[in-house]
Amino acid sequence: MTSRERVLLALDHKEADRIAITDGPWGTTIARWHREGLPEDKSPHEYFGFEFGGTGCDGSLQLPSEVIEDTPEYSIARNADGATVKNWKSSTSTPELLGFAINTRAKWEEHRDRMAWNDTRVDWDNALKSHNAGREAGLFCPYAAAIGYDRTAMLVGPEDLLMAFVEDPDWVRDMFRANAELNINAMEEMMARGFVFDGVFFYDDMGYKHRPFFSPRAYREVLMPYHKRLCDFAHGRGLKVILHSCGNVNQHVPALIEAGFDCLQPLEVKAGMDLVQLKKDYGDVLALMGGIDVRAMADPDPAVIEREIATKIPIAKKGGGYIYHSDHSVPDNVSFAQFCRTIELVLKYGTYT
Numbered sequence: 001m002t003s004r005e006r007v008l009l010a011l012d013h014k015e016a017d018r019i020a021i022t023d024g025p026w027g028t029t030i031a032r033w034h035r036e037g038l039p040e041d042k043s044p045h046e047y048f049g050f051e052f053g054g055t056g057c058d059g060s061l062q063l064p065s066e067v068i069e070d071t072p073e074y075s076i077a078r079n080a081d082g083a084t085v086k087n088w089k090s091s092t093s094t095p096e097l098l099g100f101a102i103n104t105r106a107k108w109e110e111h112r113d114r115m116a117w118n119d120t121r122v123d124w125d126n127a128l129k130s131h132n133a134g135r136e137a138g139l140f141c142p143y144a145a146a147i148g149y150d151r152t153a154m155l156v157g158p159e160d161l162l163m164a165f166v167e168d169p170d171w172v173r174d175m176f177r178a179n180a181e182l183n184i185n186a187m188e189e190m191m192a193r194g195f196v197f198d199g200v201f202f203y204d205d206m207g208y209k210h211r212p213f214f215s216p217r218a219y220r221e222v223l224m225p226y227h228k229r230l231c232d233f234a235h236g237r238g239l240k241v242i243l244h245s246c247g248n249v250n251q252h253v254p255a256l257i258e259a260g261f262d263c264l265q266p267l268e269v270k271a272g273m274d275l276v277q278l279k280k281d282y283g284d285v286l287a288l289m290g291g292i293d294v295r296a297m298a299d300p301d302p303a304v305i306e307r308e309i310a311t312k313i314p315i316a317k318k319g320g321g322y323i324y325h326s327d328h329s330v331p332d333n334v335s336f337a338q339f340c341r342t343i344e345l346v347l348k349y350g351t352y353t
Helices: 003-011 027-036 044-048 105-115 124-136 148-156 158-167 169-192 216-236 250-259 275-282 294-298 302-310 336-350
Strands: 066-070 074-078 084-088 096-099 143-146 200-203 241-244 263-265 287-289
Touching: 027 336, 044 336, 105 169, 143 148, 143 169, 148 158, 148 169, 148 200, 148 216, 158 169, 169 216, 200 216, 216 241, 216 250, 250 275, 275 287, 294 302, 294 336, 302 336
Parallel strands: 143 200, 200 241, 241 263, 263 287
Antiparallel strands: 066 074, 074 084, 084 096
16 A cells, blocks of 8 residues: 555545554754664655655745854844744754844735745746655655745744734735635646645644634634635645644634644644544544654653553544654654654554454
8 A cells, every 4th residue: 555545545534554654853853863773875754654745835925035144053044035033053943033024014015916926936847856756656745835824924923923913914814815825826836737736735833832822713713714715725626635733723623624624733742732632522524643742752761652652543543534743843852763663663553453
């Protein structure tokens, strides 16, 4: 059975030979694993048989980028959205957000046309070659893009965006609309020019520890219409839609299902997402991906990760509808041996009989 077949069966709530597997180790984690036994000529994707590919487009404002400061410890750059960000070189983390060129509605309106689709947003030859190679290898190869709140927060800044939810929701809707239209136009054009997508994988972080960034009412009134528009487009072309949303988004789950998302990932345990409870409450209509606590992977007692997997995966996989992933990404306190053991256990408890 191919990876594509496994993933599609899971998204259709049907059992395969085993659950599909994929994960996202940090760059510093991969470097550690290479020191500890991962062959130098192998990526974790190749070595562990991760089953996802993915291709998207350049969704930025396409402004000129520049490095402002570069030191041995960090770099500060202005990116293609006009945002100034700081990245540390010796560790993996989200960028530190230092400033935003698009910090008012007037600035947005001045730059809005730069969010329109154009042909330069895809490296046509190389992207199609890579995409086709993944499909030929049997991988599940979706269209992938950041959307909605997450994408827009990186454009105007989280604080200003959240304030605008309350003070100027029409501005926020306009930004969400522009992002949705760009992605719809990108998918249409890419499919017309030879891309065959197996599904859609959208990224929209909407939560932090214990609760979402905004209320269920705000979600329904401001963001949900554009999520639904994207899901409707995908479903109209026979494509299932996976949503990545970090943090605790429990309060949004009923509306996410209404919007049309078919699968929720990564189910961050430390933020309060419970794979088993979500399976019980929504498993008949929502596939689940993730929910395996990386803190258990890093525990020196091997019984901890086995208990984590043994008490979750047999329940989550029942009747289909589950794909293995960590509950976010794999940090560099997880050794190569520990992750090898994790995958062994995933295959042990994730095989259907």
